[in-house]
Amino acid sequence: MATTATASASWEELTLKVKWIGNEYTVRVCADDTVGELKRRICELTNVLPLRQKLLYPKLGSKLNDDSLFLSQLPLNSSLKMTMIGTTEEDLLVDPVESPEILDDLELPKDEAVDIKDMEVNKLKLNRRIHHFKIELQNSCRQGKKLLVLDIDYTLFDHRSTAENPLQLMRPYLHEFLTSVYSEYDIMIWSATSMKWIKVKMEQLGVLDNPNYKITALLDHMAMITVQTSSRGVFDCKPLGLIWAKFPEFYNASNTIMFDDLRRNFVMNPQNGLTIKPFRKAHANRDSDQELVKLTQYLLAIAELDDLSNLEHNNWELFTEDNTKRRRH
Template sequence: MMGTPEAKVIKAPETMPDVLNDLEEDYTPDDEAFASMAQNQKSLKTTTAKCKIDIMNPLRPGKKLLVLDLDYTLIDCKALNNPLIEVMRPGLHDFLAVCYDHYDIVIWSQTSWRALEAKVTTIGLLTHPDYKISFVMDISTMFSVMSQRDGKPFKHQVKALDIIWSKFPQYTARNTIHIDDLSRNFAMNPRSGLKIGAFKNGPISRHTDRELYHLARYLVEISKSNDFKELDHKNWKNHRRAN
């Protein structure tokens, strides 16, 4: 893996919280009407007001926005004591380098700031010479919503892209895509989300996992689009099979 010593490992502090226990469960948001519910809009407004985003690298005019989940999307967070090559999804650094030509990149993780900072630093996401991360967001910028799953009330947290859009108006639903292994995380912006297969059991699955290679080709292709709202990201795997 480019720029990654294979013997280097991530040492997670014993008190560091991992991803929340409910990450194993998921559901697919049906439509955008859910985002308009009064309580969800109130929570969005409150969280946006409290959220402070620190820019790490300048936002570039004309670039689209790529929002990436971390755990199980880019890394196997259950293998943190293994060598880095077993923690990182195959092609991670190359994927980010390719996407950086077309997108400003944001990491949004459902973990504490301390855990997030330790992971992105040790993996080398903040110092790689071929790409730059614009900013990172942690669980404090998420909020809980109540939706339906299998006809029953289901409480879960969301990553609302409107928080980013309100602070950086050059980004909208027209030029933003959110990649996550949990579709419920983009329940507030379902048409801007793309669900990727979870990367688990890294020491074994890394030998066959090629998800980031396929995803990179898709993201490069759609970067030519003037309006992401016209795209249906649910069909991205059809693109993968065609390539």
């Protein structure tokens, strides 16, 4: 009973007041949310990105600077009023804010990876995201097509290098890749950045208006959730369950695959994730990178299968080699 009572308390909804440039906003969060999730909710109301926010409240001191801290660890109540300092991207005449680069990616034991997606607290966070987030379709979902979800940074684009023309930082064969797989897959782009900069990047690369393929939807950092792990603490990820819940007649675990250079991003759906080799140092690697050529072969080879979640996507190169040998014989 004590455990149940504790769990119920951690999921209790809190209503907080946040002041920003003379306006007061009502923010609803749960005790099992993190400070980072609180900032994401504030962003929904103000369009100030979490990384641009500084939250002030005398009684909490510097604790509001720790995005991984759970709200249940803070003395919060519904009468609390805090101040937010921050500026929207539209009001800044600088480049978009960059997240700290994640060099040490998540490596979880298989058993723990399964536990994460099955944890009740993480399921509840996903359900809340499904309830609050709306996916705006760029183009209609197509009946009978599988779904490919693509990251941007280091997957399609080297966002850390500099160049006079963004096309110099685009991963080789990007348009050929998207054109080929579009015959079998609907394509969604999901990045941990803001929607404004997703659109800017995709427009610069000529992805949004290409006549040979269409992008079904764009998802940004607001669609992500914060999950808890016993060994790696708290971090954000991209739960595919959000897409499946929004479009159940089109997409599910059996017909979806996600490419990302960070394994942590598909920790809620490890059976659907493929860790792509990061595309870094574009100027040095542009002439030798063949990742999208090889992955085109893999996606077309598995498109005929009924259930993609039964595959070991980490062994995708072996699958492609075996499939090539079978065709030769």
